[in-house]
Amino acid sequence: MHKEHTLTKNQQIIFDLIDKSPEPMKAYSILFNVQKKGIKAPLQVYRALDKLVEIGKIHKIESRNAFIACHNSSCQVANATAFSICEVCEKVTEISSVGLSKYLANFKDKDGMKYSKYNLEFFGLCKKCR
Amino acid sequence: MHKEHTLTKNQQIIFDLIDKSPEPMKAYSILFNVQKKGIKAPLQVYRALDKLVEIGKIHKIESRNAFIACHNSSCQVANATAFSICEVCEKVTEISSVGLSKYLANFKDKDGMKYSKYNLEFFGLCKKCR
DNA sequence: TTACATAATGTTATATTATAACAATTTAAT
DNA sequence: ATTAAATTGTTATAATATAACATTATGTAA
Incomplete structure (x- = not known):
């Protein structure tokens, strides 16, 4: 089970988007989708992604350069x-x-x-x- | 065991370089190293890499975007x-x-x-x- | 051995993925 | 309130990878 983290605004916006997506999302697709919410630059996306990966809320699909929300509640060890x-x-x-x-x-x-x-x-x- | 393939000129040059390297090599590092041998463009490198991966002579380390030669002679199935x-x-x-x-x-x-x-x-x- | 298909090459341009550097702001813990 | 740590905003740029098209080489079957 994940340690609970309070997500920041950008992290929450980006996590919600990935979590709702039926398929893995790519960074620039995420960027495009959150621009109306004020996240304008790639770095803002990548920083949120890095943090979300670090705390285990999302995973990176390395072979696809894409990100999906973690739905594995039995996951003991992040990564x-x-x-x-x-x-x-x-x-x-x-x-x-x-x-x-x-x-x-x-x-x-x-x-x-x-x-x-x-x-x-x-x-x-x-x-x-x- | 790998099916034998005759490598083409570019494939052989790039395979030899990766095979000699003690660590995984990145595509643009490969490019830099083979420019003196007449391989001038990224696409020439990526095409050779794609083929070498396909026939199992090298593997891509996905989390690092780097390539290493296969030294696993017991490997039954490529990929x-x-x-x-x-x-x-x-x-x-x-x-x-x-x-x-x-x-x-x-x-x-x-x-x-x-x-x-x-x-x-x-x-x-x-x-x-x- | 010619014809034909397939694969590989060469080349220019461009798309996609990701980080560096720095200033400003917010948050959390004394 | 003070301060350290984390997060944000922003511009610029680095690193990774493919599109499109013309040309050349290679293998295979008639």
Whole structure:
């Protein structure tokens, strides 16, 4: 569960937009959508995004340079994320699997090193596109 | 194991450079390094990179926008990749774990869907930086 | 070996993603 | 109230990536 944070004005505006979006949003699409609310510059968007990622309210889909709201209430550790991405329609779904997250958190590399932070992106076809 | 491909001139030049590099290389760093060999434009680099990724000779580190040569000879499926990334020195190592790749290839999401393609990036501190 | 399709190249321009630098303002904790 | 930390606003620019089009090379089948 996330530590509660009071979002600032810009953070709240941008989080609300991403949270309402059915698909991941790109930074400049966000910018375009919040210009009527007074957020005029890319940096204002990126700063809010950085903070929202940091506190775990949103995640970045690295392979797509896009952002989605976190809907994974069982998420114990921020920055331990897994997604499925449809290669046809680009639908992205956050995966919340206790088994998967335990497996990855306990995975040891050949030096015996464990990692609490990771990002996993699965690629395939979603139900609709199959 | 990779299907053998004969690389074209540009692909070979760029692959050799990445292959020799001890760390992931970024596209414009590659461009700078191959200009003396006649590759002058970003697009020439990106086209070679796209092809090299497609045939599995290199991988893209998505969170870093950088490319490394594949040294994972046990890699059965191109585009099923795992890396560890040091958050201090940015050292990147490809992980070749049969257990991990089997686990991920057999992982089923809540719809019962399996994925043969994935990209996993672990973040932490490398041996040196620990 | 010619014809044809496919892939790769070269080139210019431009789109997209992201950060640097600095001043001003707000917020939260003494 | 004072002050440190975080956030905001703003301009400029850096870094990453693709569009569009003309040309050349390569592989394959008649």
